[in-house]
Amino acid sequence: MTASPPPHLLIRGARIYDGTGGPSFIADVRVAGGVITEIGPDLAAPDLAAPDDMGATIIEAQGRWLMPGLLDIHTHFDLEAEIAPALPEAVRHGTTTVVVANCSLGLAYGHQRRDGQDPVVDCFARVENIPKPILKAVADKAIWQTSADYLAHLEQLPLGPNMVPLLPHSMLRIEVMGLHNSISRDPDDAEIAKMEALLQKAMAEGYAGFSTDALPFHYLANRPHERSRIPAQYGRFAELRRLTDIVRAHQRVWQATPPKDRPLEVLRTFFLSSGRFYGKPLKLTAVAAIDVASNKGLVVLARLMARLLNSRFVRGSFRMQALAAPFRVWAEGPLTPLAEEIPSLRRLNEPDLDDRAARRAILADPHWQAEFRAMWRAGKSGVSFARLKRILRREDYAISRNLADMEIDYAPVAEWAGRDMGSLYRHWRAVGAGEDQARSEAEAEAFTALDDLASGARDEAAFLIALLAHCDTDLCWSIVSANRDPKVVRDLVMDPLFLPGFNDSGAHLTNMAFYDGNLRALKIAQAENAVAYTVARLTREPADFFGIDAGRLEKGARADLVLINPEALAAYESEAHNQLIQRPEFGYHQRVNRSDGVVDLVLINGRVAWRDGHFSPQLGKDQGYGRCLRAVSAKAV
Structure with missing residues (x-):
C-alpha cells in the first residue's frame, strides 16, 4: 500500500548525538517531508490550524537522547x-x-x-x-x-x-x-x-x-x-x-x-x-x-x-x-550451531528438525558413542597435547565441554529448569547410588529412562547421551561460549x-x-x-x-x-x-x-x-518507511 506524505514533526528539547562523534548538545529538530528540515534551539511550534501543519506532532524529548537511526x-x-x-x-x-x-x-x-x-x-x-x-x-x-x-x-x-x-x-x-x-x-x-x-x-x-x-x-x-x-x-x-x-x-x-x-x-x-x-x-x-x-x-x-x-x-x-x-547460544536438545563444529555432534544436526527417530538411532549407535566419548574426554586427564591445549585455553572447539557451563532453560521435568547440567548429573548419580531421592514422580521416571539408556554407565558422556536420547528437542539449554x-x-x-x-x-x-x-x-x-x-x-x-x-x-x-x-x-x-x-x-x-x-x-x-x-499500525503494510539502500558513495574509513 502506498503511504500518505510523511507528517510534520517537532522534537523538542532532546540531547542530540548527531553521529559525528562530536559533543552532544540540546536542541529541537523539525522533520517534514521525510527529512530533517531544521535543527536549533526553541524552534517555532507548528501552526496546527495551517494547511501545511495539519496533523503535525510535537514530541517533548527533554531528558532523552536523540540520535540517527x-x-x-x-x-x-x-x-x-x-x-x-x-x-x-x-x-x-x-x-x-x-x-x-x-x-x-x-x-x-x-x-x-x-x-x-x-x-x-x-x-x-x-x-x-x-x-x-x-x-x-x-x-x-x-x-x-x-x-x-x-x-x-x-x-x-x-x-x-x-x-x-x-x-x-x-x-x-x-x-x-x-x-x-x-x-x-x-x-x-x-x-x-x-x-x-x-x-x-x-x-x-x-x-x-x-x-x-x-x-x-x-x-x-x-x-x-x-x-x-x-x-x-x-x-x-x-x-x-x-x-x-x-x-x-x-x-x-x-x-x-x-x-x-x-x-x-x-x-x-x-x-x-x-x-x-x-x-x-x-x-x-x-x-x-x-x-x-x-x-x-x-x-x-x-x-x-x-x-x-x-x-x-x-x-x-x-x-x-x-x-x-x-555470546549465549541456546540448544534444543543436540541442535545448536556450535555442534556443527564437532564431527560427532554434527551427525545429530543432519536429520530434519522433526526426525527424532533418526537422532535417537545415531545416539544408540555404539560406534558413534565411542567417537563422542573420545571427543568429550579429550584433554581432560593424563598427559597429552590436547591436555596442554585445554590447560592453556587454546582448544579447537568453541563449545564448552564442562557440564557446569550448560544451563537448562526448560525440560520435560519442571524441576530441571534453571539448573546447570553438572548439578543435574551429580543428582542423577546420587539418586542411582541411593544417596538422594528424586524430587518428583516426573524426575523419577526420567532418571529411570536415563538409567536404561546409559546401560549401567555413570560417566558424563553416558549421562549426556542418555539425556539427549530421552529428551531430544524438549530439552532447551544454553551456554555462554564467548x-x-x-x-x-x-x-x-x-x-x-x-x-x-x-x-x-x-x-x-x-x-x-x-x-x-x-x-x-x-x-x-x-x-x-x-x-x-x-x-x-x-x-x-x-x-x-x-x-x-x-x-x-x-x-x-x-x-x-x-x-x-x-x-x-x-x-x-x-x-x-x-x-x-x-x-x-x-x-x-x-x-x-x-x-x-x-x-x-x-x-x-x-x-x-x-x-x-x-x-505504528501501518508499519509493514504501507510503503514509505524503509527503503532498499544502494551504495551511493565510497567514503574511506
Whole structure:
C-alpha cells in the first residue's frame, strides 16, 4: 500500500548525538517531508490550524537522547522480509537500517530452483538454523531471477527498516554452476568469467558489496548434500582474488568469515584488503572479534590482525565486528550451531528438525558413542597435547565441554529448569547410588529412562547421551561460549579498529537473540562516558564504510531517528529480558529481546514506526518507511 506524505514533526528539547562523534548538545529538530528540515534551539511550534501543519506532532524529548537511526551490519533479515517486512525485532530496538545477505547467503537470484534442487532451503537451514517450512515459504515467494529484479522487488516491499543488500558468493556460484557442480568441482575459465560479469553487474546496480564464507562448520541441509559445505567454501583463493578485485574497483565492501582452523590461510585471505600489495585498499569486514572461552588465542589474533592490516605498511581497510554481549547460544536438545563444529555432534544436526527417530538411532549407535566419548574426554586427564591445549585455553572447539557451563532453560521435568547440567548429573548419580531421592514422580521416571539408556554407565558422556536420547528437542539449554568477561567485551566494542556488529539478527531463530546488540553497545558506552563516540560507530561510521546514505542527523538528511531514555538504558539488563515467543507469521517460535522503555521513539523516513512501546499500525503494510539502500558513495574509513 502506498503511504500518505510523511507528517510534520517537532522534537523538542532532546540531547542530540548527531553521529559525528562530536559533543552532544540540546536542541529541537523539525522533520517534514521525510527529512530533517531544521535543527536549533526553541524552534517555532507548528501552526496546527495551517494547511501545511495539519496533523503535525510535537514530541517533548527533554531528558532523552536523540540520535540517527542505528545500523545493524550483520543480519539475515532478507528472509524474514519476505514474510514479515516490518522486521519488528529490529525496529523496536532502534535499528533503522540493516545489512543483509551476509555469509555468502541471500536471495539476489531468487529461489534458484533447478534440477530438483532447492538452494535456499539447502543453504540456510543448518547454517542459519531456520526451519525448512519457513525457508520453503520464502523460496516460494522468490520468483525473480536477476540481481536487478531483486532490488526492484525490495523497493516494492513495505519494509520497516532500510535494507542494504550484499551480493552473496554461494548464490553466485549456484547461479553460474548449479548447486551440485558448485560443491563438487572447480569452475572452469568461462564460469569464472561469468561470475565476474554478474558481480560487476551487481556492483553497477548498487549492491553495497560482496559476502563470502569460510567457516568450516557451515553445511548444506538437504540430501544427498548434508555432508557437503555451502558452495562458497569451495571457492579457491584465485577465484576469491578475481572476485574481490571487482569489489575493490568499485570501492565496495567485502564481508567475510575466516577459515578459522587455518591461521595462515586466514592471514593470506585477509591480506587481500591491502592497498600496498594489491594497488588499492579493499574494505573488508569480518566476523568476529569475540573472546572465546575455550580458546583465548583467537581474540589475541583478531587484535593483532586488525593492527597489522590497518597499519601504514599494509594499508588495508579492515574492520572485524565485535559483539556487545555475552555470546549465549541456546540448544534444543543436540541442535545448536556450535555442534556443527564437532564431527560427532554434527551427525545429530543432519536429520530434519522433526526426525527424532533418526537422532535417537545415531545416539544408540555404539560406534558413534565411542567417537563422542573420545571427543568429550579429550584433554581432560593424563598427559597429552590436547591436555596442554585445554590447560592453556587454546582448544579447537568453541563449545564448552564442562557440564557446569550448560544451563537448562526448560525440560520435560519442571524441576530441571534453571539448573546447570553438572548439578543435574551429580543428582542423577546420587539418586542411582541411593544417596538422594528424586524430587518428583516426573524426575523419577526420567532418571529411570536415563538409567536404561546409559546401560549401567555413570560417566558424563553416558549421562549426556542418555539425556539427549530421552529428551531430544524438549530439552532447551544454553551456554555462554564467548564474551564472558565484561571488561574484554568493553575493550572489543570500543576498539576503533573494530565495528560493533555480529548480531546475526534474523537467523538462528531459537538459538540466539542479539537484536538489541546496538543498545547493549550504548549501555557499555554510557558507563564509559563515551556515548558520542559509540553513536558514531553505530551510525555514521558503518554507513560511510558501506557507502550508503544513512547514519546522519543533520539538515537535509533522511529522518531516520531514534529517541533513547538514558535512565531506562542504564537500568536495562538484556540477559533478564530474553524471551521465547510464538511468531504467527512463521508458524514457529523465536528467541527475542525486550527492551521496552529504553527506546521511546523510532522514526524511519520521517514516519513514526515505534512510539512509547507500540508499533505504528501501518508499519509493514504501507510503503514509505524503509527503503532498499544502494551504495551511493565510497567514503574511506
